[in-house]
Amino acid sequence: MVKSWVLKEQGNPEVVAELAASLGIDSVLANLLVQRGVTSFDDAKAFFRPSLSDLHDPFLLTDMDKAVERLHAAMANNEKILVYGDYDVDGTTAVALMYSFLRERYSNVSYYIPDRYSEGYGVSFKSIEYAAQNGYTLFITLDCGIKAVEKVAHAKTLGIDFVICDHHFPSDIIPDAVAVLDPKRTDCTYPFNDLSGCGVGFKLLQAYCQRYDIPFSELEGLLDLVAVSIASDIVPVIGENRVLAYFGLKRLNENPRYGLKSIIKLSGLDHHSIAIDDIVFKIGPRINAAGRMESGKTAVDLLTASNEEVAKEMANIINECNNDRKNVDRTITLDAFKFIETNPEFANRKSTVLFNPTWHKGVVGIVASRLIETYYRPTVVLTLSSNGFATGSARSVPGFDLYQAVETCSDLLENFGGHMYAAGLTLKVENVEKFSKRFEEVVCSMIKPEMLVPQIEIDSRLNLDEISPKFYRILKQFQPFGPGNMSPVFLTEEVYDNGDGRKVGNGAEHLKLDLIQENNPYKPIGAIGFGLADHYNNIKNGMAFKVCYAVVENHFRGVSTIQLRLKDIKMQNEPF
Template sequence: MDKVWNIKKEGDINIIKHLSVALNVNMVIANLLAQRGITSYAEAQAFFRPKLSDLHDPFLMKDMDKAVERLERAIDNQEKVLIYGDYDVDGTTSVAMMYQFLRSRLKNLDYYIPDRYSEGYGISKTSILYAAEQKITLVIVLDCGIKAIEKIKMAKDLGIDFIICDHHNPDETIPEAYAVLDPKRLDCPYPYKELSGCGVGFKLLQAFSRKNNIPFTELTELLDLVVVSIASDIVPVSGENRVLAHFGLKKLNSSPSIGLKTIMNYSGLNTEEKSVSDIVFKIGPRLNASGRIEHGKKSVAILTATNEQEALLLGDEINSYNEIRKTLDRDITLEALEMIRRDPEHEGKNATVLYNRDWHKGVVGIVASRLTEHFYRPTVVLTESNGLATGSARSIRDFDLYEAIGACSDLLESYGGHMYAAGLTLKIENIYEFSRRFEEIVTKQITNQQQTESIEADAKIYLSEITPKFYRILKQFAPFGPHNMIPVFISENVLDSGTSRPVGKNMEHLKLDLIEPTSNSSQFSAIAFNHAHHFDSINQGLPFDICYSIAENEFRGKTSLQLYIRDIKTKAY
């Protein structure tokens, strides 16, 4: 099915004209800024030139004064303190950041990552009993805990204080911890709501440092961990996150920690400028792999390593977990595709629910994502764990997966997540009925528009508008991510210059040299992955439309602009 190209609504024309004049940029650049909510020279300056002084006062966050007071008391009395975090990248970077900051201030400091398989997500009873046995008096929780009402009560009864640093949506009742830091609390006046879990932890350290006259430079040393959390957790790269990501990338590129440097070397990121995309596709998956295959504690260990030998040993181990993860991912995806191919009713379905008791729990979420991309429909992938069916679900654009799963809650033991991704657990005997009802609910709720894959484009432009100055300004829109995605453009009626050709191992890609008949501009180099099926039409000299982003391509020491084609629409004559 052809993809639909949706062009974003143009910004207010008066704002666009004002920005164009004030910033001395063309109307296309001014419109990109207006689309991102930027309306003045001052806002544009803050966008293009982030400053650490733009960070909000951490004491605006509900309970921050209590959290700082409790941490000060723990340090003054040299209490036994445990740092607790989720096993994903946001959780492990959060724990590593907090541990690095506190280990020179607390003699009795430890960290704890729950086991994905035996303990599951969030604060576990096992961890609370461990803390009690170790005579821990304060636990700092990062990237989870906002819904752990019963667990926090259990800890309180055992005399253990908790400081919760979370960024997920809370329920109506807040856990009775000593302090609960979460900008999404309804009673929290903090002006920016989209921090990562690591970001909330960073705000605690910022507040503690301000209160105790600790130089901010000590905190900037931790920003490489913060940007890895922001990128990997796919939180909006806007507002305060944009500032943290900007300076985090500077740290990651200039002087990363020993552990992150080791991870980057294994990822093949040795020399080039690292971006949010590099974190998402290369650094993050490796840090996630230890929690998926072995234990998330290994990721914290490498992120807090103090010498290269230790980091190299851990890096080698984590890299081997990543190779296992990739093999499992590939093999299970192939098995899942074969299961779907054998299903005679597959073509008529609006959702996919698969179960195989032998699939590895650590990769079913990845497999669900791949199947969703492949068939473009809500997908649930289940395996067996501890006698129950458990797994992950992924959704398509604008379809509320969490709501659809919630409509089947009477069949579930537990579930959680959000609109586009969820986890669920149910009895094995309920799988058939869940599958039937989930399909029924999706069929009733999903629209034709939601079932059509689409690409969001920022604007239509002529190729002749892509000048070195245009791209130089475009680069300054980075770091990219949700709420500030890399700009995507549409150019219509372009032509092949006559030198375009299929490339790739199976000749599945297109290397294009494009011209624009309406202008005297030069050729534009482009690459279109998995679009070789358009070659015959393009080769006939017929005009076609392209949807693309712009990037730099380095070849034999020379750098040039290249269009990265997202989609092609040929025309019938």
């Protein structure tokens, strides 16, 4: 697939020069900072040296006073508390966080994770009946609940109070709970509205500790869970999330809880420093697999394990779930590809909507993401739920507001929720065709042509001789990377392979190169280009080309070297 390269707007030259001088760094690095809103020495200090003192006052969240007081009253009166969260990584880490904190101080607490297949996303009536039958009077939801208007009202008739901790967009009506903590409430003036669901739960505990003089240090052991939620839920790694992720990663690398330590070992991450990408691609999918293939409760059991033996047992179960998930995901993805390729109607569409009642509900979101990698357009993948409805997941392309598009079709839906780039939805089977047609119309009216072409955003031009150990040492301090602070992408032109370039991989689909520029032909730098072997012949013929890439560290046989991870290659005479 041809990709468009877009060079980002460069920082004000005077500001860049002044910042470079004050920090003693080169202008390329200073420009990267300015692009990220860092324009002064003090800004840079806060960026490079995050502090937990930079966290916002949790009582700035609307209803926080009420939430803290209701939680305290429940504990003082020995009420039964049920901690509830969804079956994905954000939900299970949030439940593990809240339950871990409460059980250290209070015994009358338990947790509940809904079944993906019989209960679905969000608060379920089944869970409320369970709470009523078992004498729970306080129901704390995490990563869900903002749309549970009817369910909260029903619970109230049964004598159950709700405290909602969510981060999704609310509807026009806010549930009649004791407290609704959600930075996306229109009446909430909290200064940062991109917290994860686990992050909102953390803010409740931060407020509780402030109110009742519990040292903040007792919360620091929970930050590994917050970091996993931030990475896995793809929320912006800026502002408060950057602080939480920074210290959460520190905890994850130095002293993770037993459950995460076991997953780290199974993921092969126990011998190098764990970064956000490692969570996104290795840790998060394993935790998610429990809810996809069996029960999200297994993930919470893992994350709250109190010893290594239990953690190891739970981690092995979850790893098997992940292996099963991969097999099912692969099969369904191939089915989806075949269906699209054999149905000409999809050729000119700007969206993809697929429904197959036999597909596994637990992997439809992954399949939607896979289809976007190939067809690059907003995608919805649906299957049949146990209650007879079509249900599934939607995924978007950068820049397109998927949530708004789905919301425009809300009259055809039974339920929906999500973010700009990901959503879940449920509808009657007889409405699937109508939804497909309407969704296509909405996408066509909203999407811009450039959104249908994969783009690589490039931060800066760079010459190969500028990539020094000092340069990389400072670049590493830009971490943690993630949305809002992505790993910088550089552009270098007029490069050549030094003659040692080759195809690698089982299918010879990757490129291993040693790159040089004419101004410095005697100092090659290693590069790896995954899936870029199509360029091999032109490169071997000695043609000049340009590359866009991230600068990374390659570990091989105990030796670390700087390497370029190529994102794309274009011949020198090709336009961006």
